[in-house]
Amino acid sequence: MPTDIEIARQATLKPITEVAAKAGVPDEALIPYGKYKAKVDRDALPPASAPGKLILVTAINPTPAGEGKTTTSVGLSDALHRIGKKTLLCLREPSLGPCFGVKGGGAGGGKSQVMPMDEINLHFTGDFHAITSAHNLLSAMIDNHIYWGNSLEIDLRRVTWRRVLDMNDRALRQIVGPLGGVSNGFPRETGFDITVASEIMAILCLASDLDDLQKRLGDIIIGYRRDKSPVFCRDIKADPAMTVLLKDAIQPNLVQTLENNPAFLHGGPFANIAHGCNSVIATKTALVMADYVVTEAGFGADLGAEKFMDIKCRMAGLKPDAIVLVATVRSLKMNGGVPKSELTNGENVEAVRAGAVNLKRHIENVKKFGITPTIAINHFYLDTDAEIAVIKEMAEEFGAEAVICKHWADGGAGAEELAHIVAAKADAGAPDFAPLYPDDMPLADKIETVCREIYRAGSVTISSAVRKQLKQWEEMGYGKFPVCMAKTQYSFSTDPTKLGAPEDHEVTIREVRLSAGAGFVVAIAGDIMTMPGLPKVPSAEAIHLDENGQIEGLF
Structure with missing residues (x-):
């Protein structure tokens, strides 16, 4: 074959x-x-006709x-x-x-x-390149705002917006930048995610039209002030230019x-x-x-x-x-x-x-x-x-x-x-279709529902700090958001080696992230990485052009 x-x-x-x-x-x-x-x-x-199946x-x-x-x-x-x-x-x-x-x-x-x-x-x-560019434009404008006086009083320790790249590169997961002296800005810890993990990707895939896209982009929370009040993308005034990059x-x-x-x-x-x-x-x-x-x-x-x-x-x-x-x-x-x-x-x-x-x-x-x-x-x-x-x-x-x-x-x-x-x-049709949990269920309970009902966890560990963060987001008006679980794909548990149908295992939620523009809360369980790495022998080693200029090794 x-x-x-x-x-x-x-x-x-x-x-x-x-x-x-x-x-x-x-x-x-x-x-x-x-x-x-x-x-x-x-x-x-x-004009639209009756929707299909x-x-x-x-x-x-x-x-x-x-x-x-x-x-x-x-x-x-x-x-x-x-x-x-x-x-x-x-x-x-x-x-x-x-x-x-x-x-x-x-x-x-x-x-x-x-x-x-x-x-x-x-x-x-070029869609992914546009998403990467829009995401990193916001990153650049955040650091630029801080460099030119930080009138929004963004706490450098609480900048949550990272950068993205559409490539597996473990070396970029956690970095320190900008370095090199006063002219380059204020050093802080940051990192990269893969483009498909960007909130911009989620927003593009959930937006109904360009107007909704720009509104969602503006709703992105890029970080917090010292009093822990949120700073939005619209405060940085990046959302119109980001929409331009995403219009096609x-x-x-x-x-x-x-x-x-x-x-x-x-x-x-x-x-x-x-x-x-x-x-x-x-x-x-x-x-x-x-x-x-x-x-x-x-x-x-x-x-x-x-x-x-x-x-x-x-x-x-x-x-x-x-x-x-x-x-x-x-x-x-x-x-x-x-x-x-x-x-x-x-x-x-x-x-x-x-x-x-x-x-x-x-x-x-x-x-x-x-x-x-x-x-x-x-x-x-x-x-x-x-x-x-x-x-x-x-x-x-x-x-x-x-x-x-x-x-x-x-x-x-x-x-x-x-x-x-x-x-x-x-x-x-499917007249009995219904989501797993209602909108008005507390965020922590939504996470536990998915873990127990879908993953069959025996216990779900959510630290007091994570619960406090979820409660704060509920008080900010985000309590009706669904939850987006980030965990290994290989197992019902958070251990990728546990195949079959493990039961009564423990799921630990080690971090939560608010995707206010996309409209959901990400709950990270286990050792899942938002920037993957390459294997010991990556497929890239076999991809090449043959003597006729045709691509070989891609699958």
Whole structure:
């Protein structure tokens, strides 16, 4: 089987104008970025029709064996087209950091990819660069304000706004700057986060339009005075210029799948350190253009799906009509105790059965939102009939239907059975859908609810200092905000080595951050880093141009 980038290179793409026409985007609403990608001017679109059905794709906890959530989203979208359903795919844009790290890109794989794969995984339409620039413009204006007299009386010890870079770089997590003497400013401790963890990214993905974007930017708290009163971005007078930098980035990006079906790729917050969903603008635009919209939420359902429903749906007035939960034989084997090095050693039905506790936990969790998921078994060529059968059996025992999907090898044709099942469920809707907790629950209780109900923690440790901070934010009027949990994606616990379905573990909330512009409170648990590092052998070592100037090694 050729590599993902080899498959992508062999694809016959259609001009983006033809893809746009298929999606119902008129010429006057299309802003081309070359031959095969474009932005869509929402203000130039035809009047909205009745909204379509929203289908969420999520997954079990990720493992190094791979689950293929994005691949399944693409395959399902193509399959819905094949069975005659007008569909739009809505995904996040990939971050450069994982592309050069260990995870790779985020454009799907095999015969279920979005195109042009290399451009999507690299600079794409420049959205992430715009977000990085807007974020760091605010950083520069904060230090500039302090340098020129600090009329806002910002306490240098309480500047909370850091800088960002769209790259994995552990050396920048904690730094001291500015150094070099009086002419460079006042030294203080600061640091960098990865761009996808920026509050600007979250704001772009949750804003409803440019006016809402600027308001949210102005609401960002950049730090505090000595009396602990907040200083806002609007006090620095940075929000108008930041909006200018983001005026194009806020428009959805239109591309195509390998089967030439339309897809929006817009926004890209990580799900382990942010809310893990594509933009509200892209999703809502797609819902008025198509009968079915397939979207995904990052990492496992304990992170991405929970945040999709408790943050994105709550803020945007959305609800999923159907949910797909992706699982693989390989990842269930790992959850059942099989090391990655032994996954190719042949059939192991008992390991699949043992690892299915992870699948069961996710099914139970999704049901807490009022929806029973459909299990998509993402097929690998080494999977045996007996191993597939045990997943179907276990899913049925847990109250869900499972279907084998071969979209990686066969494209949309390999997911038609899933498409028929999911379309029927979406048509029926989800009348019992509800978020996990109400708006008026105290912030600490919201955190504990997620930890106990979704992670199955036996105890939740929130220090008195953190509780005091949460109480202060409630007194400032932020008590109705949802919580955005930042923790490892590999386990229900905060220990990435605890696979399967750990129970009665302890979750310690070591830090909380107020994202006043985005509209949520981030609760950081365990050793999660908001600036990832590169592995010992990063993927960047294998990425290069061949003798013909074509990219190799990207996946």
